[in-house]
Amino acid sequence: MSKIPLRVLLFLCSFSVLAQEYFPKNDGVKTINSNFTAFTNAKIHVTPSQVIDNGTLLIKDGKVVASGTQVTIPKNTTIVNIEGKSIYPSFIDMYSNFGVEKPKRESGGGRSPQYNPSRTGYYWNDHVMPENTALSKFKFDNKKAKELLSAGFGVVNTHIQDGIVRGTGTLVALNTEGGNEMAILEQNSGQYFSFSKSVTSRQSYPGSIMGSMALLRQLYLDADWYAKGNSKTKDLSIEALNKNKSLVQIFSAGSRANGLRADKIGDEVGVQYVILGGGDEYERINEIKATNASYIIPINFQDAYDVENVYLTQSLALSDMRAWNQEPSNPKILADNNITFAFTAHDLKSPKEFKTKLMKAIEYGLSKEKALAALTTTPAKLLGKQSEIGNLNKGAYANFLITSGDIFEKKTTVYENWVQGTQTVINDMNTKDIRGDYTFLVARESYEMTLKGELSKLSADITSNGKKRGSKVSYKNNWLSISMTSKDSTQQKFIRLITNVTQGDHLNGKALFPNGDELTFYAKKVGSKTKDKASKKEGSSALKEITPVTYPNMAYGFKELPKQETILFKNATVWTNEVEGILKTTDVLVKNGKIVKVGKDLSDSSAQVIDATGKHLTSGIIDEHSHIAAASINEGGQNSSAEVSIEDVIDDEDIDIYRNLAGGVTVIQILHGSANPIGGRSAIIKLKWGENANNLIYKDSPKFIKFALGENVKQSNWSSFERFPQTRMGVEQLYIDYFSRAKAYNALKKSGKPYRKDIEMDVIAEILNKERFISCHSYVQSEINMLMKVAEKFDFNINTFTHILEGYKLADKMVEHGVGGSTFSDWWAYKYxxxxxxxxxxxxxxxxxxVVAINSDDGEMSRRLNQEAAKSVKYGGVSEEDAWKFVTLNPAKLLHIDDKVGSIKVGKDADLVLWSDHPLSIYAKAEKTLIEGVTYFDIKRDEIMRSRIKTEKAELINEMMLAKNKGLKTQPIKKKEKDQMHCDYIDHESN
Structure with a gap:
């Protein structure tokens, strides 16, 4: 093999260190060497699917001239024979912050209102910065570049990782010998987005994911309005956004759920994002596939948990344990479903971890061809640079790796990484691979030794008579030096072994003893890491035992979603909530998701018969005011957040869905919180546990929005003095102002004249048009009166006052206005x-x-609403039937869905609960809870699930203990507390 010193190779590629061709050449000799370089007798991976055996790669001036088996080598060519070695295209990372310092959080506490932007001439929201460019902040980082080069990367797409609209990225070649004139491949290589606010601004809006989504929707509407020439003022941000539309649009989602939310926005505005995922896409792979999006996938797979502390381990959620077991299979599942994806080193502590994580994905079934594509051709194509990077075809940049063999084998050594024809030596290509198992005899004592690890960082396991010896290894320039503890290790004495590695598989050298004696030693190679391979195989087979995904993928999830059934309940006590009242010994037939018959002695040969003798059958409980099953509750950055929607942030993995089903709840209205006078739009959902977020939403349900009065909206209990209103008087004037503006907006919209579409005003106009109902958080009599008068002034009615603990003071006025009351059963004196x-x-x-309903506003209380309803029998003498309607038919009326749910009547949805006892009794248990004829909770099935959960946890704990025993890294258990959201819950900001 031809050996060329590094300095010579660097000279051959000296064109890469020169400045622009027009730079003055008056400070020395400037002759440019224009020789070719040919790498011969290599296995060349031109692309993941095109491999050339015994081929030649010819490069010149930083580009590939030819690759193949019949390459004509010009006379002025330096030939490098790399027989037995392989060449791969260097990797590409399209999600990076290389060379761009992460912005630092602005000093000072608190947040400022949205009407205090830090700049003029730009979009009103500081977190929208499409005018930013990574290039303006870029400074080539040699140290980081060398780390990435060692990990196999040759090109990175870097950007400023700050803000909701982050501006454009820059495509950079990791050429450490050239300046920016060589490294910058594309100044503006993509436009970046996220849901996270900028750390450089104290502007308070948005303060939630749903706020970020609303802001993006409005931004796109404004950009369209601006592009049509309708704006009277200049907006540099929108101009940049529109200018960058032709670039790849990259959205930093960071999780499966947020990826789907990002794609939802993209679908609405006609943008197909490339989405940075979270590694959990496998949990809902069909939904991911349906997005038609390409993904950038991190491979920061979790380490096993340290489960030795029995008591702490009890707090470990099954979903977290599964994530360790399942995450490495994510790339394979994406590939199997033909979803386009690229890999990224994003979120790894160091690029050094990249190969280990990548190897794990391959161990879990990802093909090597797909892995290589995800690092080369796929990111190149997504960036629109497929002819320049990611392959070794003629004309592409000379970005390639030289390896000892298959790059996806653990033992393979990466020798060199060439970028634009510039060589970076990672491991000396002439270094002999001495890894393996050896036996040797020193001073009549037998030793066994395994040399392992990377050639640049070898380690040794040395044992003698079954006792492990401490050791330290140095291996450079084919000289091997090992120091190991002697027999008398208590005195920290060492035996030093030294040998020059030349020919053959054995080691010949000298042993130097603590007393100064010197002997020869001979180490015989007995295998190639046989023990290590065996143990590794055993360990990986355990890891590959993938726990099946459930829906949702956590405790109590279904292996298969339950199906709609034909069910006949026999001999039940049926609480109809209709004129028939409570029917004894009555049958109810359910078919195709509907109640089809109610009566005695019913039969159906296709039905599953359930003996309900001595049991009670009711319609499902409906909670008019809930905050479970949502990832965001409050958007308090503005005094009106009518533009946001809870439907955007449904959390289909909230365990409270299952717990509510166990309490007989089938329908809930998830309300926005009470952070502002005009809150966000509601979501009415059916608790179809296991279904995705979209399938939980009650189809074609009436439109609702949350308003709020009292202490929370004027911020008296937040010690905030930055946002209007600060008084109850201010709240009233705010409503008048918004309704007046919406009235004018509505008139313009209906006039047929051009108008700027404003989502917030559209929603408030729907209230004026009686197309959207208000559910208002309320306590004090005077404020309740105020809002009814404001509504009447604008010719509409308030639909529901919720909480309304002073409702008894003005019930007659409520009847006159036509508003319902959804209240607590017995809460009082918890605030002034x-x-x-x-x-x-x-x-x-x-x-x-x-029309009265009892609501929860609490994840715990919501699963005991049957008992909350019973309190009205005690406090006020309400009849049992009417009390039961407080949590069934009446909330259905308040939500305008009583034609479908809330009672047992032929034609209505089969949302039913079979109780073990009188439903108002503290002893009653929901034995079955059905939604549209599907049994989503069954008390017997629940017992089986609990047993399976116990078994699965035990198995995963055992696997984690085995992993720790094998020396794999573990992570500590951090006890997680589930957030219980109420009206005043403020979302944690995600920046």
Whole structure:
């Protein structure tokens, strides 16, 4: 093999260190060497699917001239014979912050309102910065470049990782010998987005994911309005956004759920994002596939948990344990479903970890061809640079790796990484691979030794008579030096072994003893890491035992989603909530998701018959005011957030869905919180546990929005003095102002004249048009009166006052206005404005003719609403039937869905609960909870699930203990507390 010193190769490629061709050449000799370089007798991976055996790669001036078996080598060519070695295209990372310092959080506490932007001439929101360019912040980082080069990367797409709209990225070649004139492949290589606010601004809006989504929607609408020439002012941000539309649009989602949310926005505005995933896409792979998006996939697979502490391990969620087991299979599952994806080193502590993580994905079934594509041709194509990078075809940049063999084998050594024809030596190509198992005899004592690890960082396992010896290894320039502890290791004495590695597989050298004696030693190679291979095979087979994904992929998830059934309940006590009242010994037939018959002695040969003798059958409980099953609750950055929607942030993995089903709840309204007078739009969902977020949403349900009064909206309990309003008087004027503006907006919209579409005004106009209903957080009598008068002034009605603990004071006025009351059963005195609350409130409003519901506003209370309803029997003497309607038919009426749910009537949805006892009893248990004829909770099935969960946890704990025993890294258990969201819950900011 031809051996060329590094300095010579660097001279041959000296063109890469020169500045622009027009740079003055008056400071020395400037002759440019224009020789070719040919790498011969190599296995060349031109692309993942095109491999040339015994081929030649010819390069010149930083580009590939030819690759093949019949390459004509010009006379002025330096030939490098790399027989037995392989060449691969260097890797590409299209999600990086290389050379771009991460912005630092602005000093000072708190946030500022949205009307205090830090700049003029740009978009009103500081977190929207499409005018930013990575190039303006870029400084080539030699140290980081060498780390990436050692990991196999040759090109990175870097950007400023800050803000919701982050500006454009820059495509950079990791050429450490050239300046930016060589390294910058593309100044503006993509436009970047996220849901996270900028750390450089204290502007408060948005403060939630749903706020970020609303902001992006409005931005795109404004950009379209601007592009049509309708704006009267200049906006440099929107101009940049529109200019960058032709670039690849990259969205930093970071999780499966956020990826789907990002794609939802993209679909609405006609943009197909390339999505940075979270590694959990396998959990809902069909949804991921349906996005038609390409993905950038991190491979920061979790380490096993340290489960030796029995008590702490009890707090470990099954979903987290599964993630360790399942995540490495994510790339394979994506590939099997023909989803286009590229890999990224993003989120790894160091690029050094990249190969280990990548190897794990391959161990879990990802093909090597797909792995190589995800690092080369796929990112190149997504960036529109497939003719220049990611392959070794003629004309592409000379970006390639020289390896000892298959790059995806653990033992393979990466020798060199060439970028634009510039060589970086990672491991000396002439270094002999001495890894393996040896036996040797020193001073009549037998030793066994395994040399392992990377050639540049070898380690040794040395044993004698079954006792392990401490050792340290140095291996450079084919000289091997090993120091190992002697027999008398208590005195820290060492035997030193030294040998020059030349020919053959054995080691000949000298042994130097602590007393100065010197002997020869001979180490015989007995195999090639046979023990290590065996143990590794055993370990990896355990890891490949993948726990099946469930829906949702956590405790109590279904292996297969339950199906709609034909069911006949026999001999039940049926609470119809209709004029028939409570029917004894009655049958109910369910078919095709509907109630088809109610009566005695019913039969159906196709039905599953359930003996309900001695049991009670009711319609499902409906919670008018809930905050479970949502990833965001409050968007408090503005005094009105009508533009946001809870439907955007449904959390289909919230365990409270299952717990509510176990309490007989089938429908809930997830309300926005009470951070501002005008909150966000509601989501009415059916608790179809296991279904995805979209399938939980009650189809074609009426439109609702949350309003709020009292302490929360004027921020008296937040000690905030930055946002209007600060008083109850201010709240009233805010409503008048917004409704007046919406009235004018509505008139312009209906006039047929051009208008700037404003999502917030559209929603408030829907209220004026009686197309959207208000559910209002309320406590104090005076404020309730105020809002009814404001509504009447604008010719609409408030639909529901929720909480309304002073409703008993003005029940007659509520009846006159036509508003319902959804209240707590017996909450009082937990803050100043509820000091006048009484437990008779629900009964008094009911007796006055108000449609009354009992709600939860609490994830714990919501699964005991049957007992909350019972309290109105005690406090006020409400009949049992009417009390039961407080949590079934009445909330259905308030939500305008009582034609479909809320009672047992032929034609209505089969949303039913079979109770073991009287449903208002504290002893009653929901034995079965059905939604549209599907049994989503079954108490017997629940017992089986609990047993399976216990077994699965035990198996995963055992696997983790085995992993730790094998020396694999572990992570500590951090106890997680589930957030219980209420009206005043403020979302944690994600930046």
């Amino acid at each position: 404005e509820v000091n006048d609350a009484i437990p008779y409130n629900a009964a008094i409003m009911h007796n006055a003719g108000v």
